[in-house]
Amino acid sequence: MDIKAQYEDLLPEIKQLVGDVIDSGRFILGPNVRALEVEVAASVGYGHAVAVANGTDALELGLQALGIGPGDEVVTTAYTFFATAEAIARRGATPVFADIDPVSLCLDPDAAEAAITERTRAVMPVHIFGQTADLRAFRELADRHGIALIEDAAQAFGATFEGYRAGSYGDVATFSFFPTKNFPAMGDAGMAIASSEEIAEKVRLLRFHGSRDKRVFEQIGVNSRLDEMQAVILRRFLPEVDGWNEGRMAAAARYRELGLGEHVSLPEVAPGRSHIYHLYVVRTPAREQLQRRLKEAGVASAVYYGQPHHLQPVFRHLGYREGSLPVTEAASREGLALPMFPTLVEEQQREVVNAVRGAASAAA
Numbered sequence: 416m417d418i419k420a421q422y423e424d425l426l427p428e429i430k431q432l433v434g435d436v437i438d439s440g441r442f443i444l445g446p447n448v449r450a451l452e453v454e455v456a457a458s459v460g461y462g463h464a465v466a467v468a469n470g471t472d473a474l475e476l477g478l479q480a481l482g483i484g485p486g487d488e489v490v491t492t493a494y495t496f497f498a499t500a501e502a503i504a505r506r507g508a509t510p511v512f513a514d515i516d517p518v519s520l521c522l523d524p525d526a527a528e529a530a531i532t533e534r535t536r537a538v539m540p541v542h543i544f545g546q547t548a549d550l551r552a553f554r555e556l557a558d559r560h561g562i563a564l565i566e567d568a569a570q571a572f573g574a575t576f577e578g579y580r581a582g583s584y585g586d587v588a589t590f591s592f593f594p595t596k597n598f599p600a601m602g603d604a605g606m607a608i609a610s611s612e613e614i615a616e617k618v619r620l621l622r623f624h625g626s627r628d629k630r631v632f633e634q635i636g637v638n639s640r641l642d643e644m645q646a647v648i649l650r651r652f653l654p655e656v657d658g659w660n661e662g663r664m665a666a667a668a669r670y671r672e673l674g675l676g677e678h679v680s681l682p683e684v685a686p687g688r689s690h691i692y693h694l695y696v697v698r699t700p701a702r703e704q705l706q707r708r709l710k711e712a713g714v715a716s717a718v719y720y721g722q723p724h725h726l727q728p729v730f731r732h733l734g735y736r737e738g739s740l741p742v743t744e745a746a747s748r749e750g751l752a753l754p755m756f757p758t759l760v761e762e763q764q765r766e767v768v769n770a771v772r773g774a775a776s777a778a779a
């Protein structure tokens with residue numbers, strides 16, 4: 416990734432805006448944070464947005480606002496960034512890992528449903544790599560079982576499911592604006608989208624020590640405030656995100672046209688969904704050789720989620736084994752992220768494809 420290239424042209428403006436915040440002397444939860452919340456909710460087209468310090472806190476506070484805690488189970492995927500499962504465990508609840516769908520690599524609704532017990536309080540799919548989970552199936556499943564739906568949309572700002580944007584199906588949905596995400600801040604930042612003002616109000620309370628006014632404390636919360644500098648940057652970037660996502664989609668189409676699919680399996684997009692390619696993850700059983708060859712050719716690549724959560728030492732007590740989640744484990748073994756960012760150009764992509772071709776012919 417080349418995270419600066421996409422907003423190089425905006426930097427003078429950004430520096431001006433940050434300078435204005437410094438001049439204003441208002442640094443935390445000020446007018447830019449409030450405006451950002453309104454603008455993000457409008458962009459998602461749904462819900463009530465509450466800005467927090469990062470995407471992990473958005474998940475944890477979202478779970479807490481929904482009343483999820485010790486003794487509760489939350490069904491989720493093991494093929495995701497660690498924060499997803501961590502947020503559940505930090506609430507004292509138990510993550511229950513179900514397998515993923517082989518096309519989207521998101522939590523499989525049937526597998527998730529099979530994992531529901533009388534202790535299940537929520538299902539938490541992750542829109543992995545920039546493609547949403549089957550949100551209609553998950554909404555129906557959650558309603559059928561009387562449990563909450565939480566969308567971990569950290570990687571999918573602007574991705575759509577049947578025309579609706581990620582974040583518009585959950586009781587709570589969460590975004591991360593970590594600098595490498597598709598909608599980046601220049602530091603840590605996150606957002607919870609609540610389906611009701613009541614849930615939003617709870618998250619608002621929790622992000623500020625469980626207090627509305629710094630005098631009366633109604634709950635044990637945390638300090639998870641967003642600052643004005645990140646908010647002003649995010650407000651300036653928000654109108655650009657769809658264009659950046661289109662740049663990524665165009666780059667993905669070019670990888671296909673350049674013949675990358677002759678050598679490795681390309682990411683697939685399920686019907687009715689858009690993929691905004693937060694990460695461009697191809698698959699090959701010969702991943703190690705491919706990665707070694709790419710490195711020799713000077714092409715960056717990275718393994719995302721080489722060890723799924725159900726096999727992590729911290730969750731050993733949950734009793735999963737190798738083979739418990741075969742689709743998840745195959746994706747963890749075979750997936751390799753190739754260069755992907757909005758300003759990626761054909762020439763660079765040709766180099767990538769040639770390097771992959773070279774690795775494939777060396778293996779043959």
Ligand SMILES: *Cc1c(COP(=O)(O)O)cnc(C)c1O
Nearest residue numbers: 469470471496498499569591593
């Ligand atoms: C990035 C990410 C998070 C956490 O966001 P932070 O802002 O880094 O705390 C959570 N879930 C997923 C799937 C992510 O990719």
